[in-house]
Amino acid sequence: MSRLIVGPFNRVEGDLEVRLDLADGRVRSAEVSAPMYRGFEQILVGRPAHDALVIVPRICGICSVSQSVAAAQALADLAGIAPPPNGRLATNLMLACENLADHLTHFYLFFMPDFTREVYAARPWYAEARRRFAALSPDGAGDHHRQATAARQRWFTLLGTLGGKWPHTGSIEPGGSARAIDAAERLRLLAKVREFRSFLERTLFGAPLEAVAAMSSEAELQQWHARDPMGGDLRAFLTISADLGLDTLGAGPGRCLSYGAYRQPDGTPAFARGLWRADAGRLEAIDLSSITEDVTRAWLDSGGEPARHPARGLTLPDADKPGAYTWNKAPRLAGEVVETGALARQLADGQPLVRDAVARVGGTVHTRVLARLVELARVVPMMEGWLGQILPREPFCHTAPLPDDGEGVGLTEAARGALGHWVRLRSGRIASYQIIAPTSWNFSPRDAGGTPGALEAALEGAPVQPGETSPVSVQHIVRSFDPCMVCTVH
Secondary structure (H helix, E strand, O other): OEEEEEOOOOOOOOOOEEEEEEEOOEEEEEEEEOOOOOOHHHHHOOOEOOHHHHHHHHHOOOOHHHHHHHHHHHHHHHHOOOOOHHHHHHHHHHHHHHHHHHHHHHHHHHHHHHHHOHHHOOOOOHHHHHHHHOOOOOOOOOHHHHHHHHHHHHHHHHHHHHHOOOOOOOOEEOOEEOOOOOHHHHHHHHHHHHHHHHHHHHHHOOOOHHHHHOOOOHHHHHHHHHHOOOOOHHHHHHHHHHHHOHHHOOOOOOEEEEOOEEEOOOOOEEEOOEEEEOOOOEEEOOOHHHEEEEOOOEOEOOOOOOEEOHHHOOOOEOOOOOOOOEOOOEEEEOOEOOEEOHHHHHHHOOOHHHHHHHHHHOOOHHHHHHHHHHHHHHHHHHHHHHHHHOOOOOOOEOOOOOOOOEEEEEEEEEOOEEEEEEEEEEOOEEEEEEEEOHHHHHOOOOOOOOOOOHHHHHHOOOEOOOOOOOOHHHHHHHHHOOOOHHHHHO
């Protein structure tokens, strides 16, 4: 057995190191390390409650809206306040704008460029992949990579209008959105959404969004793909995935968690909430009281209790702790490892194509990417509908005082999955603030029982070719989860 240390992986979102034990050309075990400590949970202690709305978005410039939404919901829970319909709609639009931009970034800037490496030069699709997806190519390749970057830049003007600025809008409040949208702005925003729709339909899908979202089975997807195997970038991905067997790579735990996404004016989520169990093919309710964070393998002091509910959580650095290998805690749901992300959202919501694909191959590199692209096709029309529901002369925000003492929970869905904030106030100040980010779930270390986290287990069995120092299979698996390490260790 030999050991290989691989990293960094991320191109933008923080440090990640993966330690692999290899035998017979495959990964036998993996340890996933988040080596950068930040300390936002400690920064918040002792501050006025509303400071969370300013501080937590700074955890990440990519996921700042998601952090704002979770913080606002935690304070809303404390205050017992519900935003007006316009406030929910405006918040949904901001969150969706960020999440869809992240999906676009993942596909074009993080994931697909890996298939333009020389290791794939003999594949029949390689030349076309380079033309579309190559990053920073001296010969001018990477046409769709550049188009996507430009589309993403224009897309964020929508978020700047909704929130007043980007990043860190500052407009998301417990009672809704502090920035009202007038009738003229609503029309301009709708034009931006439709411009984005045009790019997706022309370049990514080569088909109307509704046609992609309506696909109900793998058989239907395969028939659609066969008509034009490289027509649009989704079809190109399907061609590459089939050739490389990405549907067999990086199997997840088969338990997928979603808190439910995009609260509608009546408070119900547009995407359903729950825990999807692939082995049983059913959605279960989430018992929030069963969430724990295990620090056995983290450089954190347990305070005499290795696993705690986040409402009672501790974040006490212990950099010399024996046996630890990461700053990331190990979240568990009723003691079980779960996966979160777009795959979990679409499974929980009952999207038939994604459920059919997972029924065949499970949560793999292939199905994670497919779920993100299906979500893009589903959410853009939802955004058009939300803009149509906004009533410019109606309120966007309600106000209410916060109690001096109390506890609140804020749950939302970031692009990468389930995000939770737990806050406790004493005498008007923050006594405790605990965050479980999506990548905290997916990239967790082993727990007290030695059970590996979702990514650690997904890496087991990955092939490693002789002489590889950064195995492509490992990179595909890691990037299929789309890690955001700055949020992970916050």
